[in-house]
Amino acid sequence: xxxxxxxxxxxxxxxxxxxxxxxxxxxxxxxxxxxxxxxxxxxxxxxxxxxxxxxxxxxxxxxxxxxxxxxxxxxxxxxxxxxxxxxxxxxxxxxxxxxxxxxxxxxxxxxxxxxxxxxxxxxxxxxxxxxxxxxxxxxxxxxxxxxxxxxxxxxxxxxxxxxxxxxxxxxxxxxxxxxxxxxxxxxxxxxxxxxxxxxxxxxxxxxxxxxxxxxxxxxxxxxxxxxxxxxxxxxxxxxxxxxxxxxxxxxxxxxxxxxxxxxxxxxxxxxxxxxxxxxxxxxxxxxxxxxxxxxxxxxxxxxxxxxxxxxxxxxxxxxxxxxxxxxxxxxxxxxxxxxxxxxxxxxxxxxxxxxxxxxxxxxxxxxxxxxxxxxxxxxxxxxxxxxxxxxxxxxxxxxxxxxxxxxxxxxxxxxxxxxxxxxxxxxxxxxxxxxxxxxxxxxxxxxxxxxxxxxxxxxxxxxxxxxxxxxxxxxxxxxxxxxxxxxxxxxxxxxxxxxxxxxxxxxxxxxxxxxxxxxxxxxxxxxxxxxxxxxxxxxxxxxxxxxxxxxxxxxxxxxxxxxxxxxxxxxxxxxxxxxxxxxxxxxxxxxxxxxxxxxxxxxxxxxxxxxxx
Amino acid sequence: xxxxxxxxxxxxxxxxxxxxxxxxxxxxxxxxxxxxxxxxxxxxxxxxxxxxxxxxxxxxxxxxxxxxxxxxxxxxxxxxxxxxxxxxxxxxxxxxxxxxxxxxxxxxxxxxxxxxxxxxxxxxxxxxxxxxxxxxxxxxxxxxxxxxxxxxxxxxxxxxxxxxxxxxxxxxxxxxxxxxxxxxxxxxxxxxxxxxxxxxxxxxxxxxxxxxxxxxxxxxxxxxxxxxxxxxxxxxxxxxxxxxxxxxxxxxxxxxxxxxxxxxxxxxxxxxxxxxxxxxxxxxxxxxxxxxxxxxxxxxxxxxxxxxxxxxxxxxxxxxxxxxxxxxxxxxxxxxxxxxxx
Numbered sequence: 001x002x003x004x005x006x007x008x009x010x011x012x013x014x015x016x017x018x019x020x021x022x023x024x025x026x027x028x029x030x031x032x033x034x035x036x037x038x039x040x041x042x043x044x045x046x047x048x049x050x051x052x053x054x055x056x057x058x059x060x061x062x063x064x065x066x067x068x069x070x071x072x073x074x075x076x077x078x079x080x081x082x083x084x085x086x087x088x089x090x091x092x093x094x095x096x097x098x099x100x101x102x103x104x105x106x107x108x109x110x111x112x113x114x115x116x117x118x119x120x121x122x123x124x125x126x127x128x129x130x131x132x133x134x135x136x137x138x139x140x141x142x143x144x145x146x147x148x149x150x151x152x153x154x155x156x157x158x159x160x161x162x163x164x165x166x167x168x169x170x171x172x173x174x175x176x177x178x179x180x181x182x183x184x185x186x187x188x189x190x191x192x193x194x195x196x197x198x199x200x201x202x203x204x205x206x207x208x209x210x211x212x213x214x215x216x217x218x219x220x221x222x223x224x225x226x227x228x229x230x231x232x233x234x235x236x237x238x239x240x241x242x243x244x245x246x247x248x249x250x251x252x253x254x255x256x257x258x259x260x261x262x263x264x265x266x267x268x269x270x271x272x273x274x275x276x277x278x279x280x281x282x283x284x285x286x287x288x289x290x291x292x293x294x295x296x297x298x299x300x301x302x303x304x305x306x307x308x309x310x311x312x313x314x315x316x317x318x319x320x321x322x323x324x325x326x327x328x329x330x331x332x333x334x335x336x337x338x339x340x341x342x343x344x345x346x347x348x349x350x351x352x353x354x355x356x357x358x359x360x361x362x363x364x365x366x367x368x369x370x371x372x373x374x375x376x377x378x379x380x381x382x383x384x385x386x387x388x389x390x391x392x393x394x395x396x397x398x399x400x401x402x403x404x405x406x407x408x409x410x411x412x413x414x415x416x417x418x419x420x421x422x423x424x425x426x427x428x429x430x431x432x433x434x435x436x437x438x439x440x441x442x443x444x445x446x447x448x449x450x451x452x453x454x455x456x457x458x459x460x461x462x463x464x465x466x467x468x469x470x471x472x473x474x475x476x477x478x479x480x481x482x483x484x485x486x487x488x489x490x491x492x493x494x495x496x497x498x499x500x501x502x503x504x505x506x507x508x509x510x511x512x513x514x515x516x517x518x519x520x521x522x523x524x525x526x527x528x529x530x531x532x533x534x535x536x537x538x539x540x541x542x543x544x545x546x547x548x549x550x551x552x553x554x555x556x557x558x559x560x561x562x563x564x565x566x567x568x569x570x571x572x573x574x575x576x577x578x579x580x581x582x583x584x585x586x587x588x589x590x591x592x593x594x595x596x597x598x599x600x601x602x603x604x605x606x607x608x609x610x611x612x613x
Numbered sequence: 614x615x616x617x618x619x620x621x622x623x624x625x626x627x628x629x630x631x632x633x634x635x636x637x638x639x640x641x642x643x644x645x646x647x648x649x650x651x652x653x654x655x656x657x658x659x660x661x662x663x664x665x666x667x668x669x670x671x672x673x674x675x676x677x678x679x680x681x682x683x684x685x686x687x688x689x690x691x692x693x694x695x696x697x698x699x700x701x702x703x704x705x706x707x708x709x710x711x712x713x714x715x716x717x718x719x720x721x722x723x724x725x726x727x728x729x730x731x732x733x734x735x736x737x738x739x740x741x742x743x744x745x746x747x748x749x750x751x752x753x754x755x756x757x758x759x760x761x762x763x764x765x766x767x768x769x770x771x772x773x774x775x776x777x778x779x780x781x782x783x784x785x786x787x788x789x790x791x792x793x794x795x796x797x798x799x800x801x802x803x804x805x806x807x808x809x810x811x812x813x814x815x816x817x818x819x820x821x822x823x824x825x826x827x828x829x830x831x832x833x834x835x836x837x838x839x840x841x842x843x844x845x846x847x848x849x850x851x852x853x854x855x856x857x858x859x860x861x862x863x864x865x866x867x868x869x870x871x872x873x874x875x876x877x878x879x880x881x882x883x884x885x886x887x888x889x890x891x892x893x894x895x896x897x898x899x900x901x902x903x904x905x906x907x908x909x910x911x912x913x914x915x916x917x918x919x920x921x922x923x924x925x926x927x928x929x930x931x932x933x934x935x936x937x938x939x940x941x942x943x944x945x946x947x948x949x950x951x952x953x954x955x
Binding site: 013060065218220221224230232234235236238239242258261262264266268269272273274276277279280282283284285288289290292293294295296310311314374404405407408411412421449450451452453454455456458459460461462465468472473475508571 | 628655656657658659660672673678679680681682684685688690691692693694695696699700702703721724743765812831867921924925927928929930932933935941942946947948950951954955
């Protein structure tokens with residue numbers, strides 16, 4: 001043990017009140033250093049202890065070397081939004097260490113390699129200096145793994161100092177390595193050595209402890225992108241085309257990882273996944289597939305959406321179902337590829353030239369990413385239109401705690417598709433005719449035949465140029481107006497048929513909060529704090545565009561409404577103003593757009609400030 | 614006279630063309646009609662694609678019984694890729710132009726070929742943008758003259774060469790004024806499994822038909838050099854016995870058996886081009902470009918590679934025909950998946 005016999009300067013053992021399951025860790029490392037595995041082991045371990053957890057990965061657009069911060073929040077009250085303050089800093093990146101230490105609150109904890117010989121610059125925090133290199137050296141690790149595995153040292157130290165039982169860590173490690181015993185054992189050796197070293201050499205001088213609870217039973221940990229992938233597979237997606245782009249890539253990776261649940265009896269795939277040459281081709285492929293009668297999707301982010309614009313207009317006007325996931329990041333332009341935003345709302349709703357207005361689904365949790373995964377494919381077929389699902393980097397790439405996903409509560413809805421000769425014969429027997437764009441049911445949704453229906457009257461010509469309700473080319477103004485009016489009616493009819501807003505309304509309360517998407521958890525947490533401070537709020541979360549009538553009712557039944565969004569321009573508020581002729585001066589846009597996931601702290605402070613004015 | 618499935622040739626027609634009278638594209642549409650009629654194709658099992666431009670209007674003018682899709686400019690390949698993946702039971706025929714394929718769509722063209730999407734890809738190549746009133750396209754030869762735009766200073770892109778370099782297994786060039794050759798090549802292309810490219814020089818009678826223009830009727834009639842006389846023999850056709858003896862090559866005939874059992878027979882005219890050699894095909898096109906030769910016929914052919922759907926190891930059932938039970942795994946599968954995240 002002589003190699004490890006480095007005695008850091010220690011504070012006396014902590015005597016005050018403990019802080020249990022209500023604090024956050026920030027782990028600062030370099031990108032590409034392998035710390036993600038360590039961080040996942042920590043979050044999984046806490047989850048297995050039954051403690052509600054959440055994690056936010058703040059990473060650079062870089063493969064290796066730039067700083068990355070991973071925050072893990074434990075919350076006995078089940079709050080899972082991002083927290084501004086992290087009490088414990090695991091400071092493993094010299095490039096950012098000075099600032100990282102500065103950012104710790106008084107009473108915080110700094111875990112730092114003693115190898116750096118940095119000393120202790122702050123009096124008001126506790127330092128645990130740990131011999132990273134020596135601990136790794138003590139474990140018999142092949143040299144090529146040493147750098148990466150050194151991240152396990154802080155796992156062992158955290159386990160010891162904050163009371164995470166080692167058997168739980170060991171199991172979490174094995175799961176993180178997908179059951180591969182050998183690498184798990186090698187990593188665990190380092191964790192164990194670090195744990196033992198801390199036990200023998202550190203004196204607990206901070207109040208922070210983890211304690212087992214039972215609040216994660218029946219829950220899962222998953223990213224929104226993986227949830228969306230699973231939802232799509234349960235929704236019968238059969239053609240996927242995509243072009244890699246952060247932060248959407250892991251959605252299609254999820255489909256590739258899980259598509260084995262969709263093998264046929266002989267083990268062949270029932271899902272085609274094509275990596276396209278660009279986003280134009282990706283959306284072209286899913287439009288071709290949707291036209292032919294497959295269930296198709298692509299996944300992209302802002303720059304890809306911009307490229308898809310022309311094709312989406314075609315699919316809208318020619319009425320072709322397909323699903324486009326937008327995992328939003330900061331724009332405009334290349335923007336910040338690894339920072340979250342809700343800045344694509346307006347561009348999705350109105351994408352493409354001319355008069356277009358699209359259906360946009362807005363999941364607010366990983367469970368809704370799963371649900372909208374299958375439902376979006378139904379909605380696209382039902383309305384014969386491209387359907388966007390707007391998630392974001394925070395929802396898509398971070399790990400979230402969730403209830404287990406509910407199995408789809410309705411069978412696949414293929415919409416008004418005449419899929420074979422009999423169906424077309426029956427239709428013609430009933431109506432005396434069939435034309436592609438004729439509104440037979442007075443619901444603005446026409447019937448389509450699928451290519452390959454063996455019937456000489458099945459064919460029609462699909463075009464983005466002007467057409468009549470018979471599908472024939474037309475440059476007549478009245479044909480144009482009639483056609484576009486029906487499509488407009490169709491999209492308007494969808495308002496009350498899409499996923500409806502979820503609201504918590506008490507008529508006695510005068511303040512309303514309106515929002516969408518991944519802001520949800522921060523808002524719920526903020527409302528609790530606001531209530532405790534005497535500010536009572538109602539809350540409605542929008543789940544789809546075009547807006548349901550209930551959104552307008554919500555706006556006009558409150559004295560004050562705050563529209564909370566994580567974009568710069570307050571885009572949801574703009575859409576509401578666009579749609580109403582009523583006075584909206586009582587509606588205030590609270591748009592953040594600061595590149596980070598929303599926090600309750602910001603919401604509380606903004607609303608408190610405005611209410612006190 | 615009805616064909617083997619009881620259809621008249623006129624049944625294979627589409628709407629009346631709105632192209633300029635005499636347009637080369639209309640004669641290609643006619644050959645598509647004749648070829649599919651001769652092959653007894655069930656039109657309901659054919660899908661037609663196009664991009665944007667004069668050429669891309671034509672799928673409305675043939676095969677009225679087939680679903681058609683007039684996509685966006687230059688991006689027809691991706692739409693066809695998605696549709697043929699979705700339903701591989703259908704025969705896909707795409708029509709594009711030189712602007713559509715050679716400029717805005719060059720990327721998608723190359724990637725379609727790279728993936729070996731099973732389809733007939735016809736380029737109606739006139740070297741000029743017609744609907745926007747006569748700009749040069751990327752296939753216009755260096756030195757070409759146009760009324761408003763003067764002289765083209767840039768070298769032409771050879772779409773057959775691009776196809777061969779890109780890995781295409783069936784590459785042909787033809788001339789819309791050579792009806793018999795166009796029709797025969799279309800039949801062979803339909804029989805081919807994989808991407809079959811037909812670059813057909815198709816004069817624009819309005820903007821690029823001056824007698825000295827290399828993509829004009831007069832020039833084509835005068836300068837076309839067919840590589841072979843070409844004959845398409847449908848599956849089950851038994852040729853005369855003496856014709857079967859094919860020597861190694863060049864002076865005699867070359868028989869190429871297609872995937873579906875049909876074959877094409879190429880008889881050399883006054884050259885020794887063997888389309889089964891990629892190297893020779895590339896050299897031939899280089900020579901044609903250098904010496905300004907208008908060579909037509911089957912330039913390159915090789916045994917088909919796996920198509921995109923085969924590469925992806927998809928289920929043999931067309932994806933559009935999958936039963937819902939294959940599209941949605943059971944609740945117990947979801948329960949198992951959930952365990953992995955608990």
